[in-house]
Amino acid sequence: MIRVALDAMGGDHAPQAEVEGALAAIALLPNVLVQLVGKVDVIAAELARHPGADRSRVEIIPATEVIGMGERPLSAVRKKPNSSVVVGLGLQKAGASDAFVSAGNTGAVLAASTVLLGLHPGVERATVATPFPTADLPVLVLDGGANVDCSAKELVGFARLGSAYARDVMGRERPLVGLLNIGEEDEKGNAVSREAHELLKQTTSLNYIGNIEGRDILAGHSKLGHVDVVVTDGFVGNIVLKFYESVARLILRLVKRTAPDILQRADVQEVFRVLDYAEYGGAPLLGVRGVSIICHGSSGSAAIKNAIRVAAQMVETGLNQHIAAEFAAGSAPAA
Amino acid sequence: MIRVALDAMGGDHAPQAEVEGALAAIALLPNVLVQLVGKVDVIAAELARHPGADRSRVEIIPATEVIGMGERPLSAVRKKPNSSVVVGLGLQKAGASDAFVSAGNTGAVLAASTVLLGLHPGVERATVATPFPTADLPVLVLDGGANVDCSAKELVGFARLGSAYARDVMGRERPLVGLLNIGEEDEKGNAVSREAHELLKQTTSLNYIGNIEGRDILAGHSKLGHVDVVVTDGFVGNIVLKFYESVARLILRLVKRTAPDILQRADVQEVFRVLDYAEYGGAPLLGVRGVSIICHGSSGSAAIKNAIRVAAQMVETGLNQHIAAEFAAGSAPAA
Numbered sequence: 326m327i328r329v330a331l332d333a334m335g336g337d338h339a340p341q342a343e344v345e346g347a348l349a350a351i352a353l354l355p356n357v358l359v360q361l362v363g364k365v366d367v368i369a370a371e372l373a374r375h376p377g378a379d380r381s382r383v384e385i386i387p388a389t390e391v392i393g394m395g396e397r398p399l400s401a402v403r404k405k406p407n408s409s410v411v412v413g414l415g416l417q418k419a420g421a422s423d424a425f426v427s428a429g430n431t432g433a434v435l436a437a438s439t440v441l442l443g444l445h446p447g448v449e450r451a452t453v454a455t456p457f458p459t460a461d462l463p464v465l466v467l468d469g470g471a472n473v474d475c476s477a478k479e480l481v482g483f484a485r486l487g488s489a490y491a492r493d494v495m496g497r498e499r500p501l502v503g504l505l506n507i508g509e510e511d512e513k514g515n516a517v518s519r520e521a522h523e524l525l526k527q528t529t530s531l532n533y534i535g536n537i538e539g540r541d542i543l544a545g546h547s548k549l550g551h552v553d554v555v556v557t558d559g560f561v562g563n564i565v566l567k568f569y570e571s572v573a574r575l576i577l578r579l580v581k582r583t584a585p586d587i588l589q590r591a592d593v594q595e596v597f598r599v600l601d602y603a604e605y606g607g608a609p610l611l612g613v614r615g616v617s618i619i620c621h622g623s624s625g626s627a628a629i630k631n632a633i634r635v636a637a638q639m640v641e642t643g644l645n646q647h648i649a650a651e652f653a654a655g656s657a658p659a660a
Numbered sequence: 661m662i663r664v665a666l667d668a669m670g671g672d673h674a675p676q677a678e679v680e681g682a683l684a685a686i687a688l689l690p691n692v693l694v695q696l697v698g699k700v701d702v703i704a705a706e707l708a709r710h711p712g713a714d715r716s717r718v719e720i721i722p723a724t725e726v727i728g729m730g731e732r733p734l735s736a737v738r739k740k741p742n743s744s745v746v747v748g749l750g751l752q753k754a755g756a757s758d759a760f761v762s763a764g765n766t767g768a769v770l771a772a773s774t775v776l777l778g779l780h781p782g783v784e785r786a787t788v789a790t791p792f793p794t795a796d797l798p799v800l801v802l803d804g805g806a807n808v809d810c811s812a813k814e815l816v817g818f819a820r821l822g823s824a825y826a827r828d829v830m831g832r833e834r835p836l837v838g839l840l841n842i843g844e845e846d847e848k849g850n851a852v853s854r855e856a857h858e859l860l861k862q863t864t865s866l867n868y869i870g871n872i873e874g875r876d877i878l879a880g881h882s883k884l885g886h887v888d889v890v891v892t893d894g895f896v897g898n899i900v901l902k903f904y905e906s907v908a909r910l911i912l913r914l915v916k917r918t919a920p921d922i923l924q925r926a927d928v929q930e931v932f933r934v935l936d937y938a939e940y941g942g943a944p945l946l947g948v949r950g951v952s953i954i955c956h957g958s959s960g961s962a963a964i965k966n967a968i969r970v971a972a973q974m975v976e977t978g979l980n981q982h983i984a985a986e987f988a989a990g991s992a993p994a995a
Contacts, residue, residue, distance in 0.1 A: 569874075
């Protein structure tokens with residue numbers, strides 16, 4: 326049985342979206358047990374609204390405090406040891422849980438995951454991996470905002486973590502990696518990207534295709550070929566991710582103004598469903614010794630269910646053992 | 661009469677798009693004369709395909725060389741003094757032209773503009789300003805890719821140049837400026853953005869609203885209010901711009917797959933027309949002592965016509981005199 330601890334108090338729609346997502350996940354995944362972490366009375370009341378649901382694989386884990394969305398991450402983690410985030414990750418540290426999912430304060434989940442789970446030896450920084458929906462397969466962009474300033478060597482680390490995830494969880498047998506830049510030529514970009522490009526070329530454990538441009542992410546390929554994993558620092562990654570999140574709203578406004586009738590059509594709604602995923606998908610934190618998935622604050626029950634499914638997949642495929650082995654082997658070039 | 665020199669040899673669809681765009685522009689703008697710069701026989705042959713068109717305000721300026729899309733900008737400008745880019749900008753330097761428009765090699769146009777026109781005293785770097793279409797008014801993002809690594813002080817310069825353009829050419833009486841960042845709080849971002857945020861707050865000649873996020877560009881506002889001008893370095897600006905350029909193609913692929921019939925509808929095509937503008941609009945180079953507009957390589961005649969119109973507007977409104985006065989006054993804070 327895979328035990329997934331779910332922060333029942335995080336997110337804009339907690340605990341409703343969390344409880345509904347948990348019940349949907351156990352109905353879908355026979356080998357998953359969800360540990361709802363948070364205020365017992367609040368969770369029990371929400372569960373009581375689903376009297377017919379199978380609760381055999383749902384546990385309630387008490388956590389009396391909640392970290393708010395506006396709180397400063399590190400100090401909140403220190404000051405609130407009984408918060409759902411700290412308790413949920415503490416379970417995993419103690420061996421009583423296999424994974425953690427939260428739609429709460431992103432910075433607090435990041436900080437608590439790094440502090441409580443620790444990093445795999447050889448990993449310099451943990452990274453948030455964000456799947457970007459495209460017309461074909463999703464493209465994994467990392468870092469999504471956890472690491473604002475990055476060295477070239479750290480970017481290589483993100484490429485290795487992203488490749489492991491793309492292989493184990495996204496089913497890409499030979500994940501192709503691109504470095505996000507402003508042109509494909511060797512000399513393009515800022516000092517860090519030029520150095521990272523050279524280091525990535527030398528990293529034989531990666532399938533590095535080269536520099537790619539902003540337009541290649543959604544295309545899923547550059548002139549150099551298909552792309553599965555896009556590496557950039559968290560400053561650029563976060564800006565592009567949030568920009569993408571706003572695209573569905575722009576299209577919706579434009580369509581509402583010019584052709585509002587088509588919004589009723591199921592096939593048109595399917596287009597928005599793809600775009601909406603940019604906003605509502607969960608993002609795994611890679612590099613920590615454990616499983617931690619960060620969901621968008623506005624996640625609904627479908628996003629929570631999906632994040633639980635991904636968390637279980639990360640456990641099942643042995644992603645962490647593979648990352649540990651890859652980084653222990655130290656296949657990065659000397660830098 | 662406003663004399664606009666047009667690089668007749670630049671762009672993927674030259675000289676056809678250029679000649680058609682020029683003829684459309686003079687039909688629209690009675691006070692504009694277009695100087696078609698390039699190979700005389702090629703331009704004459706293209707003009708001959710429009711026997712009925714008014715040619716009273718079209719001149720042909722000979723330029724025997726062409727700078728290719730793949731050539732290294734600075735060396736191409738040095739090695740090809742008779743290229744359409746160098747000849748066209750040379751006219752302006754000599755006082756024989758008022759503005760230059762090109763869909764050719766962006767780097768070469770940048771380099772030649774900076775070298776031939778020079779910078780206004782007080783301007784540290786010229787910047788490419790790119791209008792992003794939104795559901796309401798376009799938002800001006802700068803830098804669009806000319807300056808990869810920028811100091812905080814240079815970002816303040818971009819904000820001042822962008823504000824002048826937004827006021828004179830985009831009709832924003834009191835242009836509101838945001839700094840592109842990964843959160844609105846003072847402490848968010850990398851070292852340069854934190855410093856730029858502080859400098860921008862101190863620059864009294866600007867209407868600075870604060871840090872904005874990636875999602876606020878297309879929304880046209882942040883939590884802090886409306887945004888007209890978005891400031892960032894050319895690395896981030898170029899990546900976000902090219903990402904945006906790819907959105908229309910993603911939506912097209914999704915719609916083609918799920919609801920292809922709606923693509924025939926004029927109201928739906930109107931939605932794509934807005935998005936396409938991201939790809940086909942011209943971008944003025946601000947900070948140089950003159951007028952230089954860079955068009956996308958794939959520009960068609962409508963984009964060329966539009967760029968000529970904007971070039972004429974930049975001349976007519978006296979944008980350069982206003983920029984010169986603003987920077988001579990030295991209203992930037994000491995840094």
